[in-house]
Amino acid sequence: MNFEIPRIPLGSWIESGLNFLTTEFSGVTRAISRTTQAGINLLNDGLMWLPEWALLGLIVLLCWRLSGHRLAIGAALGLALIWNLGLWNPMIQTLTLVVIATLVAVVIALPLGILAAVSDRFYRVIMPVLDFMQTMPAFVYLIPAIPFFGIGSVSGIFATVIFAMPPAIRFTTLGIRQVPTELVEAADAFGSTRTQKLVKVQLPLSLPTLMGGINQTIMLSLSMVVIAAMIGANGLGSEVWRAIQRLRPGDGFEAGLAVVIMAMLLDRLTQSFRGRKRAK
């Protein structure tokens, strides 16, 4: 006998689910799309409005204040190189996407992380979901983004948020759970409400860990907004993408180098912020 096990139509289920969502919630997705696009434009235009040298100066100053002269010198050299290569505007576009994606991710991640820290049940539900989100190949998120939000930067942000959010949730939960029991007991013993305990004790004490999570979210955002060029997100990614299509390795390398410089600056900056908090 020859048994044929029917193939489970997992893919088509997902597709009909997505179809359902896109048609039923088109109002919602359109609203999200419009606000996000407005945010992107606002930030982008603001950053572009500043002359290159002014923005460069501001960033260098920020690096100097938060970290020290070494990072400041590095920032000056790196940014000058990007400017010189004519990649300033794509860099600003990428920066805009990273900032907005990180903001959205953190705004969603904080409450979820807090919830997972205080509720064991929610913790057990969300942790596998986060594992799933992090191990699913990043490209896969790009596909459903398009039916929801169309080709463009908003889709890029959507995919980026999903991809970059898990560490922010994880680290928030971890940070809160790491607060020594005695301190939580002390807060309880004096009659703190849940909110007071959270705001006055748990969150401040988990700040270093939480900043570590945000740092990771920023780095993942950067890597994802570059990939999101495939679905029309502007910025350094689309420079790379164009270089691939035209088979121009030199251009591709230059844009790639700009991404590396951005990554290093963002990483050092957020880390110095974290270190400062801890030193206190």
Place this chain on the structure above:
Amino acid sequence: MTNAQQAKIQVRNLSKVFGSDTKKALQLRDQGLNRSQILEQTGQTLGLSNIDFDVHEGELLVIMGLSGSGKSTLIRCLNRLIEPTEGDIIIDGENIPQLSEKALLQCRRKHFSMVFQNFALFPHRTVRMNAEYGLEIRGIPKEERAKKAADALKQVGLEGWEDSYPNQLSGGMQQRVGLARALANDSSVLLMDEAFSALDPLIRRDMQQELIELQHRMQKTTIFITHDLDEALNIGDRIILLRDGEVVQIGTPEEILTSPADDYVARFTQGVDRSRVVTARRAMRPVRATARIEDGPRTVLRKMVESSLDSIYVIDRERKLLGVVDAERADEAAKAGSDSIRELIDDDYPCVGPDESLSRLYSMFTKRHCPIAVVDEEQRLLGVVVKGAVLEQLATAGEA
């Protein structure tokens, strides 16, 4: 004396089972099984079983027992950091285990402040902000908060450290902050869970002394946990002995020492029963200040204030002890314009020779702050013995 005092907290029938099927564990307990048998049969720990006691208004009650005897569990049941499994805890007419979550918050704010073994200070807050914590969450206005915190920090001798962070302080100072945080709160009961155990022995003794003085000054009802008998004897008005989650004995330090309820208590106190071989001479301390018979009330008052004494010994030219004058009477006489202390002298004071045994000294202490004078055959004043010194000798003498 203590029996007539009012009960601040009544604990009745309090039990705690750590585990999920608490009913089963309590049933087995009622069938007469002990802690380890219950653990074996059900996998649940009987943390506390049928605890009954009163906490008197204004007393310093010590809960003592070996590690694992349930001390921390007991103190945490009082403010429900641990949920009791059954029983009543009544404070000012409220039954704590029955309170709603909201009422519990209010009850904790009003009645309980806690001092922790490892201080549990908030590392991101300054000393001042730590001391203000309890007031802050109750929404007390800023100025009042600052004032109360400053008062509390002053009480524990930490003026000038307000803006430091806890990690900049030594262990002893950190625990003072812990104490100030609890005192600032103005709650009616102070809970201290092994509050001095993490401190080194010298500092620990200082802190004990300070706690005794503070408690005497403020008359704050205090429940103090320790596994250290010396500490318990030194500071406690009464001591509760716990073993395996049950009360073995409740009594004054003296009762615990002189009539241990069973072998367990006796073993605890064995090391201390050296009272018969140690004499007053060893526990004696020099007198801080004395009055001369020629002195007027004002001079005597001044001497007392300078040496922070409540009463002062009066001696003649040969250092012979004539009696004591207490501050209140001297004050009245000074106000009345009298210029002699002769009529003020009270010659009914406790007095012993240098070879008197400590056990007898101990039984002479009726009130806490009435020292015993030590005199030689000529009735010359050699020194004084205070209660703390007797206990210290009882606790440490034989080790030398």
